Amino acid sequence: MDAISDTLDRPPDEVQEQLPRLALLHEWVVTVDHKRLGILYICTGLIFLLIAGVEASLIRFQLIVPENTLLSPQVFNRLFTMHGTTMVFFAGIPILFGFANYLVPLMIGARDLAFPRLNAFGFWLTLFGGLLLYFSYLAGDGLYGAGSAPDVGWFAYAPLTGRAFSRGNSTDYWNLAILVSGIGTIATSINLVATMLCMRCRGMTLGRMPLLVWMMLVVAGLTLVALPPLSAAQIMLLLDRFLGAHFFDTQAGGSAVLWQHFFWFFGHPEVYILAIPAFAFASEIIPVFSRKVIFGYPMMVAATVGIGFVSMGVWAHHMFAVGMGRIPDAFFAASTMLIAVPTGVKIFNWLGTIYGGRIRFATPMLFCTAFLFQFLCAGLTGIMLGVVPFDWQLTDSYFVVAHFHFVLVGAILFNIFAAIYYWFPKATGRMLSERLGRWHFWLLVVGFNLTFVTLHIAGILGMPRRIYTYPADRSWDLLNFVATLGVPLQAAAVLVFVINIIISLRRGQPAGDDPWDAWTLEWTTTSPPPPYNFDTLPAVRSRRPLWDLKHPNDPDWLHE
């Protein structure tokens, strides 16, 4: 952290490196600056991403050959629970909200978020939520015995979470960790919405906001309506477990399916809470590296808002197999098909932006290009799973696992890396190495596809998810072996990434204010930006204020 903060934290004019380490640490702990909190969010998320990645690797190595005895069934259950929970709540959300934190005020020409202290509160709740989850390894069984992590799966279906089936406190750690971090995420969402609506600089009308800001507005709004229901359901689960209530207790007439409804009412919008920021990165990066203005800005905004609304009406497509009846099945199948429309609009708009552009394949653009292909595959398998009979056949199989890893890794993680390569120069003042970036990209693209393309086939051949081992006569052996071969490649990619960060922080090429020749406001200020962001608050006349500044003879506002 010291090495990072040395570089990150240097205001342009004064040298702060002489600060003793303790004072520097103190500064980072008490900070309310949106840029530092953004970096803290992203670093927290990346560390949890590494931990959950190690868990995923263990899962894959257990499955590399049939009848493997590397992990016991109990340990396997804990690993997939912790992997899923960590990735969604403590890697995905912190990294993406960290980017929103860092970028939104800079992009709308503001000096900070609307409520800086609330922002710090949100971050610390998220961090301590994550620590609480992992504390379960030490204390999960409470007074009953030694520690152990939760093992109920990341969606924690009833009645597995009932007192009778989940003794000790591991499920309570799962519950409270997500409840606590959820409150932090809701606080940050309120903060982001207030910032985007009320803190825009002069001339920054809604129609001129960068697409990233628009998409983060939809994400924050979606979080406000989708996350509290999960908190409510978790409070009900707490009441069930500690006060003997019967919300999800089927013995007393309670309903296990109600938990599924509540969970997925949060869970599906959550997919978009994670995916829309990835769309946002693509919508900023692809135009800059195609040297063209984004194709169809109003349609992009409309599609994002459309996805936001429709995503709240598709949750039960996770539940086709529970027997809801024909009419709900038909409704949710139709809404699932419907949401593919605005998503498809976006893909065409990105392609339209690239079409005829003068493309520069720098590392951010490489990741975004892979994102386009992989996200398309993810969307197509998503439509397949939206067809009810198809879903009945393949539900809870590795086909589903492969499908959503194409979304979460192939689309979201790839664009997170694109965003890190793109904005790292702004945050640190130094470029990441392009050469290592290419190694990172190609290792990840090959490793990822090796693992997850293969797992689609295993799923079609009937391999269920969440099994800790399998017999040798099911024709899954070779597929699992090949899928596991992708793991070392992806691990090597992540290693190259970490090395790249460490080397570039110390010896990276100085970035200057605007290394990519970009057009949004964050590139007008120094790299890294001063604590107050802008010497004088900017004023804008178009969607690309920096283009206007660089081309006074042909400004955008003449054409918009």
Next chain:
Amino acid sequence: MTSVLPVEPEAAAWDLPSRRRAGMVGLIIAEAALLGVFVVAYLFYLGKSLQGPYPKDVLEIPVLNTLCLLASSVTVARAVRALRQEDQRWAGVWFAVTILLGVAFLVGTAQEWYRLIVAHGLTISTNLFGTTFYALVGFHAFHVTMGLVMLTLLAVFTWLGELRSTHAEQAELVSWYWHFVDAVWIVVLTVVYIIGR
């Protein structure tokens, strides 16, 4: 390269909504989503208890409670208006009356729960009615308590002379929260005591 970008003539008057208001609206939306799920759970489990006591046997419409809470919405509005007119004495009085009405509501709820628990043996673990009833009404009462904490702070600062007309917006936002708690009560009243009986 930091530079002042050109100002558009028509943007001379650049007016955005207050961030405090946006923040409170955001909080209220999130809270509404939270409470909405408790309402859904109550409706979902209506009439599904495997054993008594049932709502129609034990619930009475809490008329006095409802009147207290509805009246408190009026008094808190009076308090904010007095504060805006720099009339701290009356603002303090109206805040105090609001707090008293809120406390009266909580006392009424406590009495109702005491009766249900002691006379009818209905606890959160008795049946689905108990589970959903105590969760929903209790969660609302918890929000009343949070509102009372905020109102008490406002009242104390008013009496100390620290809260002035410049703080009218902050006080008004607390009153928004209080109105929200009040509106939720109307939903709870309708669902639990009218439809649910």
